[in-house]
Amino acid sequence: MALQEEKARFSGKSIQEKLLVYTAQSVRNFAYRMLICKHVLDMGYVPLNPFNLWGHYLYELVDRDVVRNANNNLIRRVDEVWVFGDISDGVLPETNLAKESGKPVRYFNIDDLPRSIVGIEEDQVRYEEGVHWQR
Numbered sequence: 001m002a003l004q005e006e007k008a009r010f011s012g013k014s015i016q017e018k019l020l021v022y023t024a025q026s027v028r029n030f031a032y033r034m035l036i037c038k039h040v041l042d043m044g045y046v047p048l049n050p051f052n053l054w055g056h057y058l059y060e061l062v063d064r065d066v067v068r069n070a071n072n073n074l075i076r077r078v079d080e081v082w083v084f085g086d087i088s089d090g091v092l093p094e095t096n097l098a099k100e101s102g103k104p105v106r107y108f109n110i111d112d113l114p115r116s117i118v119g120i121e122e123d124q125v126r127y128e129e130g131v132h133w134q135r
Contacts, residue, residue: 019079021045022071024095025110026088026128030056032113036084039108039117048074068093076101084117085110086126 021040025032033051040047050071071094075081081098083091083105098105107125109118 018044018046020077021047022075022078022081022094022098023047023049023084024081024091025049025051025084026086026091027051027056028088028128029085029110032084032110035114036110036117040082045080048078050074072097075103078103080104080106082106082108083125084108086128087131088128089131092127092131 023033023036023040025036029036030051033049037047037049037052050067053074054067054070068090075094075097081095081103083095085108087095095105105122107120107122109120109124112118
Protein backbone atom coordinates (compact mmCIF):
# COMPACT_ATOMS: atom_id res chain seq x y z
CA MET A 1 0.00 0.00 0.00
CA ALA A 2 2.86 2.39 0.73
CA LEU A 3 4.13 2.13 -2.86
CA GLN A 4 0.69 3.05 -4.24
CA GLU A 5 0.49 6.07 -1.93
CA GLU A 6 3.98 7.15 -3.02
CA LYS A 7 3.02 6.83 -6.71
CA ALA A 8 -0.15 8.86 -6.10
CA ARG A 9 1.87 11.62 -4.43
CA PHE A 10 4.19 11.96 -7.40
CA SER A 11 1.45 11.63 -10.01
CA GLY A 12 -0.23 14.78 -8.74
CA LYS A 13 -3.32 13.01 -7.41
CA SER A 14 -2.65 14.19 -3.86
CA ILE A 15 -1.94 17.82 -4.65
CA GLN A 16 -3.67 20.21 -2.27
CA GLU A 17 -4.59 23.46 -3.97
CA LYS A 18 -3.01 26.34 -2.05
CA LEU A 19 -2.89 30.07 -2.61
CA LEU A 20 0.27 31.59 -4.09
CA VAL A 21 1.93 34.36 -2.08
CA TYR A 22 4.51 36.79 -3.47
CA THR A 23 6.93 37.58 -0.65
CA ALA A 24 8.11 41.18 -0.92
CA GLN A 25 11.19 42.11 1.09
CA SER A 26 14.03 44.60 0.98
CA VAL A 27 17.42 43.47 -0.29
CA ARG A 28 18.61 44.35 3.22
CA ASN A 29 16.70 41.26 4.37
CA PHE A 30 18.10 38.97 1.66
CA ALA A 31 19.57 36.62 4.28
CA TYR A 32 16.09 35.93 5.68
CA ARG A 33 14.56 34.70 2.42
CA MET A 34 14.47 31.04 3.48
CA LEU A 35 12.95 31.81 6.90
CA ILE A 36 10.32 33.95 5.17
CA CYS A 37 9.47 31.12 2.77
CA LYS A 38 9.28 28.68 5.70
CA HIS A 39 6.84 31.02 7.44
CA VAL A 40 4.60 31.18 4.36
CA LEU A 41 4.67 27.39 3.97
CA ASP A 42 3.92 26.95 7.68
CA MET A 43 0.88 29.22 7.23
CA GLY A 44 -0.43 26.88 4.51
CA TYR A 45 0.45 28.95 1.42
CA VAL A 46 2.96 28.58 -1.42
CA PRO A 47 5.68 31.27 -1.40
CA LEU A 48 7.12 32.89 -4.51
CA ASN A 49 10.22 34.69 -3.30
CA PRO A 50 11.99 36.80 -5.94
CA PHE A 51 15.39 36.36 -4.29
CA ASN A 52 15.01 32.59 -4.46
CA LEU A 53 13.85 32.78 -8.07
CA TRP A 54 16.40 35.24 -9.43
CA GLY A 55 19.16 35.24 -6.82
CA HIS A 56 20.25 38.77 -6.04
CA TYR A 57 19.08 40.35 -9.32
CA LEU A 58 20.38 37.33 -11.23
CA TYR A 59 23.82 38.30 -9.95
CA GLU A 60 23.85 41.25 -12.35
CA LEU A 61 23.57 39.02 -15.45
CA VAL A 62 20.52 40.90 -16.72
CA ASP A 63 19.29 44.45 -16.36
CA ARG A 64 17.37 45.08 -13.13
CA ASP A 65 14.38 46.35 -15.12
CA VAL A 66 14.06 42.87 -16.67
CA VAL A 67 13.91 41.38 -13.17
CA ARG A 68 11.46 44.06 -12.01
CA ASN A 69 9.21 43.28 -14.97
CA ALA A 70 9.35 39.57 -14.12
CA ASN A 71 8.45 40.37 -10.51
CA ASN A 72 5.54 42.53 -11.66
CA ASN A 73 4.28 39.65 -13.79
CA LEU A 74 4.39 37.39 -10.75
CA ILE A 75 2.48 39.95 -8.67
CA ARG A 76 -0.29 40.02 -11.27
CA ARG A 77 -0.58 36.21 -11.11
CA VAL A 78 -0.34 35.46 -7.38
CA ASP A 79 -3.26 35.41 -4.98
CA GLU A 80 -1.73 37.65 -2.29
CA VAL A 81 1.34 39.80 -1.60
CA TRP A 82 2.98 39.63 1.82
CA VAL A 83 5.51 42.27 2.85
CA PHE A 84 8.26 41.29 5.29
CA GLY A 85 10.15 44.01 7.14
CA ASP A 86 10.58 47.68 6.36
CA ILE A 87 9.42 48.87 2.95
CA SER A 88 12.21 49.81 0.56
CA ASP A 89 12.20 51.66 -2.77
CA GLY A 90 11.89 48.27 -4.48
CA VAL A 91 9.07 46.94 -2.31
CA LEU A 92 6.95 50.12 -2.48
CA PRO A 93 6.06 49.83 -6.20
CA GLU A 94 5.35 46.11 -5.69
CA THR A 95 2.82 46.83 -2.95
CA ASN A 96 1.28 49.61 -5.04
CA LEU A 97 0.90 47.24 -8.01
CA ALA A 98 -0.64 44.58 -5.79
CA LYS A 99 -3.20 47.06 -4.46
CA GLU A 100 -3.96 48.38 -7.96
CA SER A 101 -4.48 44.77 -9.08
CA GLY A 102 -6.89 44.12 -6.21
CA LYS A 103 -4.55 41.72 -4.42
CA PRO A 104 -4.68 41.43 -0.64
CA VAL A 105 -1.50 42.81 0.94
CA ARG A 106 -0.39 41.63 4.37
CA TYR A 107 2.48 43.03 6.44
CA PHE A 108 4.92 41.34 8.82
CA ASN A 109 7.49 42.58 11.30
CA ILE A 110 10.70 40.54 11.12
CA ASP A 111 12.71 42.35 13.78
CA ASP A 112 12.84 39.20 15.93
CA LEU A 113 14.05 36.78 13.24
CA PRO A 114 15.04 34.00 13.41
CA ARG A 115 12.71 33.48 16.38
CA SER A 116 9.45 34.93 15.10
CA ILE A 117 7.58 36.75 12.38
CA VAL A 118 4.64 38.87 13.56
CA GLY A 119 1.73 40.11 11.47
CA ILE A 120 1.13 43.86 11.70
CA GLU A 121 -1.40 46.36 10.38
CA GLU A 122 -0.58 48.66 7.47
CA ASP A 123 -0.41 51.70 9.76
CA GLN A 124 2.42 49.98 11.69
CA VAL A 125 4.60 49.55 8.60
CA ARG A 126 7.98 51.25 8.63
CA TYR A 127 9.83 52.61 5.62
CA GLU A 128 13.55 52.47 5.02
CA GLU A 129 15.30 55.81 5.19
CA GLY A 130 14.93 57.77 1.99
CA VAL A 131 11.81 55.98 0.73
CA HIS A 132 9.27 58.42 -0.63
CA TRP A 133 5.86 57.02 0.05
CA GLN A 134 2.25 58.01 -0.32
CA ARG A 135 -0.84 56.79 1.49
